[in-house]
Amino acid sequence: MSKFEEILKELGTLDLRGMYGQDFLLTWDKSMQELGGVFAVADALRNLRERNISTRIFDSGLGVSLFRDNSTRTRFSFASACNLLGLEVQDLDEGKSQIAHGETVRETANMISFMADVIGIRDDMYIGRGHAYMQEVSDAVARGKADGVLEQRPTLVNLQCDIDHPTQCMADALHLVHHFGGVDKLRGKRIAMTWAYSPSYGKPLSVPQGVVGLMTRFGMDVVLAHPEGYEIMPEVAELARRNAEQSGGRFSVVNDMDAAFEGADIVYPKSWAPFAAMEERTGFYGAGDSAGIAALEQELLAQNARHTDWECTEQRMARTNGGRGLYLHCLPADISGVSCNQGEVAASVFDRYRTPLYREASFKPYVIAAMIFLAQVENPVEMLKSLEREGKSRKKR
Amino acid sequence: MSKFEEILKELGTLDLRGMYGQDFLLTWDKSMQELGGVFAVADALRNLRERNISTRIFDSGLGVSLFRDNSTRTRFSFASACNLLGLEVQDLDEGKSQIAHGETVRETANMISFMADVIGIRDDMYIGRGHAYMQEVSDAVARGKADGVLEQRPTLVNLQCDIDHPTQCMADALHLVHHFGGVDKLRGKRIAMTWAYSPSYGKPLSVPQGVVGLMTRFGMDVVLAHPEGYEIMPEVAELARRNAEQSGGRFSVVNDMDAAFEGADIVYPKSWAPFAAMEERTGFYGAGDSAGIAALEQELLAQNARHTDWECTEQRMARTNGGRGLYLHCLPADISGVSCNQGEVAASVFDRYRTPLYREASFKPYVIAAMIFLAQVENPVEMLKSLEREGKSRKKR
Amino acid sequence: MSKFEEILKELGTLDLRGMYGQDFLLTWDKSMQELGGVFAVADALRNLRERNISTRIFDSGLGVSLFRDNSTRTRFSFASACNLLGLEVQDLDEGKSQIAHGETVRETANMISFMADVIGIRDDMYIGRGHAYMQEVSDAVARGKADGVLEQRPTLVNLQCDIDHPTQCMADALHLVHHFGGVDKLRGKRIAMTWAYSPSYGKPLSVPQGVVGLMTRFGMDVVLAHPEGYEIMPEVAELARRNAEQSGGRFSVVNDMDAAFEGADIVYPKSWAPFAAMEERTGFYGAGDSAGIAALEQELLAQNARHTDWECTEQRMARTNGGRGLYLHCLPADISGVSCNQGEVAASVFDRYRTPLYREASFKPYVIAAMIFLAQVENPVEMLKSLEREGKSRKKR
Structure with missing residues (x-):
């Protein structure tokens, strides 16, 4: 056949x-x-x-x-x-x-x-x-x-x-299906969807939300990690919890990047803005309050800057399952020393996963x-x- | 068949x-x-x-x-x-x-x-x-x-x-053909192509000109209505007159919106700029006279503002044939209380004709x-x- | 057949x-x-x-x-x-x-x-x-x-x-092939690729370089003419020289527009920026030096202005082979008295060659x-x- x-x-x-x-x-x-x-x-x-x-x-x-x-x-x-x-x-x-x-x-x-x-x-x-x-x-x-x-x-x-970002997350998932050899092979795999530092402002929540909302369907062990204050929409977190229950998987939230990487089969380190701040911004936009928007931006960049240690480094990759966890990203990534001084991922990690990343995108x-x-x-x-x-x-x- | x-x-x-x-x-x-x-x-x-x-x-x-x-x-x-x-x-x-x-x-x-x-x-x-x-x-x-x-x-x-705006006017006409059941059914139908107030500036004359230039071909009773000073190009008005003679229809110009709506089978209320002012503007553009253009714009907006009563209201729609005249527009319309404070058409009128308007556009x-x-x-x-x-x-x- | x-x-x-x-x-x-x-x-x-x-x-x-x-x-x-x-x-x-x-x-x-x-x-x-x-x-x-x-x-x-500008130069060449009746008919034909005055700044070198790099392949007598200071990239000039040797053609550089036109079968008068200045500009761009770029632009425009006599006039066209040399241009041309006060080509010359020029482009x-x-x-x-x-x-x- x-x-x-x-x-x-x-x-x-x-x-x-x-x-x-x-x-x-x-x-x-x-x-x-x-x-x-x-x-x-x-x-x-x-x-x-x-x-x-x-x-x-x-x-x-x-x-x-x-x-x-x-x-x-x-x-x-x-x-x-x-x-x-x-x-x-x-x-x-x-x-x-x-x-x-x-x-x-x-x-x-x-x-x-x-x-x-x-x-x-x-x-x-x-x-x-x-x-x-x-x-x-x-x-x-x-x-x-x-x-x-x-x-x-x-x-x-x-x-x-x-x-949600369904075309991205379904492409991510299809990449995993091909990588691990079938949808059923995803069961029990640990995926760390973690926040990562970026010097830029206001990145959408649709990727982390889409990932935890989707991967919990496949019986995976989904860990969402972010600094305090970077919560996703509560409805989506709740949905991920229910999904995990139904699929026999797990969904947990931690405020520790190292803990999330521990034993992970897959890591997805990516910056996003805090949900509550983005909701506030929508209000400012609706009111045409550009001063409010500018002040919020400064505040958020300062908040980001307190978490520059949330980077996908070689040390962290070493904590993943066998040190060989699969690195995912929706691209373009903020690569430390390449596209910015300090960013989401170390250049050596990104480089090693370049071809799989392009293949991920090709789906x-x-x-x-x-x-x-x-x-x-x-x-x-x-x-x-x-x-x-x-x-x-x-x-x- | x-x-x-x-x-x-x-x-x-x-x-x-x-x-x-x-x-x-x-x-x-x-x-x-x-x-x-x-x-x-x-x-x-x-x-x-x-x-x-x-x-x-x-x-x-x-x-x-x-x-x-x-x-x-x-x-x-x-x-x-x-x-x-x-x-x-x-x-x-x-x-x-x-x-x-x-x-x-x-x-x-x-x-x-x-x-x-x-x-x-x-x-x-x-x-x-x-x-x-x-x-x-x-x-x-x-x-x-x-x-x-x-x-x-x-x-x-x-x-x-x-x-002229032939693709628009031919689509309008085809909509009428379908609505009334044939080109021959348009004969004798009264259509009021009338100016209507808009808070915006310099809308083209091609629609009213195209409409009177085309609908007079079908033996219709075409009434062009506008406040004084909003005349269309004289050549087109003359052409409409000749068309009406040849087709056995009528072409008249009035400065009274109510009169135009009286007994109309079709109404087409729409803002446009006065021809003479647009001709003046062309001269300013040719001379690169941006001060002249800006002054003209203010003048025209002030002129428009004297005619805010030129609105397609329910009261006026009641004057149409059986109170059920067909409302046309090339879209987007300036809808009072919706897309502007006061505009070309009352929201309730526009809403009632929404589906026919979209069908008009679909041609x-x-x-x-x-x-x-x-x-x-x-x-x-x-x-x-x-x-x-x-x-x-x-x-x- | x-x-x-x-x-x-x-x-x-x-x-x-x-x-x-x-x-x-x-x-x-x-x-x-x-x-x-x-x-x-x-x-x-x-x-x-x-x-x-x-x-x-x-x-x-x-x-x-x-x-x-x-x-x-x-x-x-x-x-x-x-x-x-x-x-x-x-x-x-x-x-x-x-x-x-x-x-x-x-x-x-x-x-x-x-x-x-x-x-x-x-x-x-x-x-x-x-x-x-x-x-x-x-x-x-x-x-x-x-x-x-x-x-x-x-x-x-x-x-x-x-x-290089290979799609342009190959279209130019195919135009010549059709005009003269075959690739082999190009052998020995004299083509004057000459600089011409333009009031604009920084036109690319790819056309003159592409032309001398390509036409020397066909055994043509290629003359590159420009005022001093408007040299092309030395590697390309060297390449043209080698090409001419191999093809049995000629490649010469002169600083005299009249001399280049003398007996030419084809003329290609076109403005370009000096190679060395463009190299300098790249450096300014790399350094983000916008003051340097602006100063360079003024300098180059002043330099251009010393050579307004480099125009493809009727007098110069009369020097071509039988006074009937074929005029080429990649379009749009700076036509004196039409698209600018003084430019690359006299209006009467351009007009006479309009149809062949459009045909050239059509390839x-x-x-x-x-x-x-x-x-x-x-x-x-x-x-x-x-x-x-x-x-x-x-x-x-």
């Missing part, structure tokens, strides 16, 4: 009916089978592409990227995923500071969607906004379809919100494509078989 | 030979049959798409969008139309303030057109410039083709100029695609039949 | 194996047969397109344009070439001032390349940087492919660096496409035959 047939066989056992016609906003909205479906379809699409078989399911159509923050990597991942399936990307860049509400959102959502099969949204700046905004867009296009304005309801993909376009595929295709197994059978060359040879 | 066959049957009766290889710059350059051709092809393309049949007539090729003003909606409509036909969009954004002339236009037009099948231009800022610029580009690419520089002559589509991509199609395809009926016969799925299922 | 068959016949005699899987960074890295291969494939692709035959070799895939300087023309040429072959363009615009190094380059190169078949780079601002940067990107994607991060190694195309998209084609296709003759045989319409008729 070929690799491809194996993937399809596994895919065939999963109940994915709940994904058809739906968005992908939060990993915890999806069942374990559905997450497995994303992994399997991502692998299947990659397998076809490796064999130069076209995976276009669209002859024409648009993939709209709606970014409310700059992003080269996510932009390219989304563009790659759309292109892989046959959609042309159109970018809609809204100003960072402009927070649209209600009917304005509804109107814009409809106006950009006449030919849109997918809308990828990145809105991670303000606590309490990003996910709510995506839900507004989702409702708007659902109504547009119901009202006969739109001929198709575009699929929404969360390319990073204030709560993202396929994960995004799989999310779109499962929302757009009623029978994924049959469609993948049919693509292989048709065997159209991606590149003529 | 299927809906599609009905459309093709009607299309077959029209003389569209004059559109092949030509641009679409002004609706009044086109015959009634040609306008009917645009409606029919737009409907046919939409019908095919609804049935998941690919309407790509291009395997590769570029659709160049040349915008001299920001625009999300028109940009997405043009991109959608190009994508629908198989063209990839490339944007060329020239600075707003940069007004290129003569040989510079000719050179740029050729340089962007080597693989361009379509050029969509939006240049609506300066009276006396936009349309003239489009003609320069049109002449340039015609010469480029004749001289062997270009292998194909790209079709120009006016995405809004200083005089635009198809109208643009139809304009391109008729310029690029020698035998439209045969091509549409052939697309249906081939029956390539737009999206695999 | 058809024109197409003739091209393929010639193509079949060339050894192009060294181009497969390789970048196109400098013309002097390529053999004469390889340069001939680019000409032949460019002609073949153009011939197919003229006959409405699709030249798409990609069903999906990205062409990434990485521009570190603004450029409308090169951007459109690259987009056209990608589109012609079936790739969708994604732009990555890095800031002009941001000079990335080492691992940052490696990371970005990998992150944008997951679905990239081509990367076109323009980086011409700083002497000593552009070509080095391209080599870094090239190494990075080669390693990415070897490490299993990338499934394909994207082809790099130099869209202008600090040393660029095909030259770029040919460079990509030869890097991506193992057997070019067979692929071109197969495209013709398949005969898919580019545009349905």
Whole structure:
């Protein structure tokens, strides 16, 4: 049985009916089978592409990227995923500071969607906004379809919100699946999602939250570590706790980086801003209080500066399981002595994991494509078989 | 007979030979049959798409969008139309303030057109410039083709100029055709194209001009209403008068919003700047007189502020035919209490017409695609039949 | 034998194996047969397109344009070439001032390349940087492919660096080949690559260097003319000398525009900055010395102003071979009395050569496409035959 047939066989056992016609906003909205479906379809699409078989399911159509923050990597991942399936990307860049509400959102959502099969949204700046905004867009296009304005309801993909970063975390997880040899092999593995020092300000919480919200699903031993004051959103911490209970895993929070690294199979050291401060910032933005924002920034940078010892050093890596814990990062990292004087990770650690890190990132376009595929295709197994059978060359040879 | 066959049957009766290889710059350059051709092809393309049949007539090729003003909606409509036909969009954004002339236009037009099948231009800022610029580009690419520089002559589509906004007005008209049940049903219908108050400055005249220039073709009773001082270009008013005579319709101008709404089947309340002031502004821009521009802006805002009572209220809507006149707008509207304190339309009126307004907008991509199609395809009926016969799925299922 | 068959016949005699899987960074890295291969494939692709035959070799895939300087023309040429072959363009615009190094380059190169078949780079601002940067990107994607991060190694195309401008110069050369009737007809032809006055500052050296580095390969009599102080990079001058020796041509440098024009079959009058000054500027940029940059700019503009008589006038054109020398320019030119008070060329000269100049430019998209084609296709003759045989319409008729 070929690799491809194996993937399809596994895919065939999963109940994915709940994904058809739906968005992908939060990993915890999806069942374990559905997450497995994303992994399997991502692998299947990659397998076809490796064999130069076209995976276009669209002859024409648009993939709209709606970014409310700059992003080269996510932009390219989304563009790659759309292109892989046959959609042309159109970018809609809204100003960072402009927070649209209600009917304005509804109107814009409809106006950009006449030919849109997918809308990828990145809105991670303000606590309490990003996910709510995506839900507004989702409702708007659902109504547009119901009202006969739109001929198709575009699929929404969360390319990073204030709560979760599902395309990143699912790519991280698929990297782990490949590294350890299967989803079931993740059970019991210890992953340290830890805060790390960065000289920059206001990094989003979506990665740590997404990681603890997702990895607790797989029965892993998830440790969240950060200095006091860098708590994540309490709802997400609570969710991680429940997930761990249900999956037979563990979820713990510590204020000690060394303790988190101890015996870890995987470490994910990354800076983020404290949740409470980001919530405060949202208030300042809403009130247009730029003095308040500036003061908060100074305060947070000073707070960060008290924790420069939260760095992923060789000494800490030595504490991991067999000294060979797998280092993860969503990139770009703040590398001490390279991209900044002192940062999240020692240059020698980062360098040693450079190739695995790039491989980790390489799953993202396929994960995004799989999310779109499962929302757009009623029978994924049959469609993948049919693509292989048709065997159209991606590149003529 | 299927809906599609009905459309093709009607299309077959029209003389569209004059559109092949030509641009679409002004609706009044086109015959009634040609306008009917645009409606029919737009409907046919939409019908095919609804049935998941690919309407790509291009395997590769570029659709160049040349915008001299920001625009999300028109940009997405043009991109959608190009994508629908198989063209990839490339944007060329020239600075707003940069007004290129003569040989510079000719050179740029050729340089962007080597693989361009379509050029969509939006240049609506300066009276006396936009349309003239489009003609320069049109002449340039015609010469480029004749001289062997270009292998194909790209079709120009006016995405809004200083005089007309044909893609908007044709979409408005197609919305009316669907609403009332046919082009012939528009005869005698009363449409009030009226000025409305907006707190913003310098909105283009192309919509009111395009509307009176187009709707008078269909034998409608077209009323243009505005406060004194908000006259449109005299040539366009004269053209509307002639159109009405020829079509057996009416064209009148009043300075009273209530009078215009009285018995109207359709109302189109929208702000615009006075023609004479916009002409003055063009002079200031040409002379680089920024003080003159700023003074003019203040003057015009003060002038606007004397007419805040020109609002599309419930009271005024009650005056329309049976109190159920159809409300049109090109969007986005200035909605009182929503997008501004006081604006063009009351929130309750706008809300009631939200779905029809979005449907009105949904015709635009198809109208643009139809304009391109008729310029690029020698035998439209045969091509549409052939697309249906081939029956390539737009999206695999 | 058809024109197409003739091209393929010639193509079949060339050894192009060294181009497969390789970048196109400098013309002097390529053999004469390889340069001939680019000409032949460019002609073949153009011939197919003229006959409405699709030249798409990609069903999906990205062409990434990485521009570190603004450029409308090169951007459109690259987009056209990608589109012609079936790739969708994604732009990555890095800031002009941001000079990335080492691992940052490696990371970005990998992150944008997951679905990239081509990367076109323009980086011409700083002497000593552009070509080095391209080599870094090239190494990075080669390693990415070897490490299993990338499934394909994207082809790099130099869209202008600090040393060479191969897509421009190869388009210029293909224009000459068509004008004079064959590559062999270039032997002995005299081409004057001469400096010309421009009121602007810091124009890149890549065109004059690229021209003398390439035209000396064809046995031409290449004269480089410039005022004292406007020397090109000594390595390139030396290379041109060696090329001329090997090809049986000539390479001379003079400080006299009239002498260069004397008997010239082709003239290429164009402004550029002195190499040494540009090297100095790179140092200032590296040191963040904006005062130094500003002072240098003033100095160079003053230096330029001493040579306003270096203009391509009618009097000088009369000195060319039979008074009918062919005028070349990469466009846009500084035309005296048109785009500036006094510039590189008299308006009457430029006007007379307008159509040939546009035709010269029209070769660029095909030259770029040919460079990509030869890097991506193992057997070019067979692929071109197969495209013709398949005969898919580019545009349905």
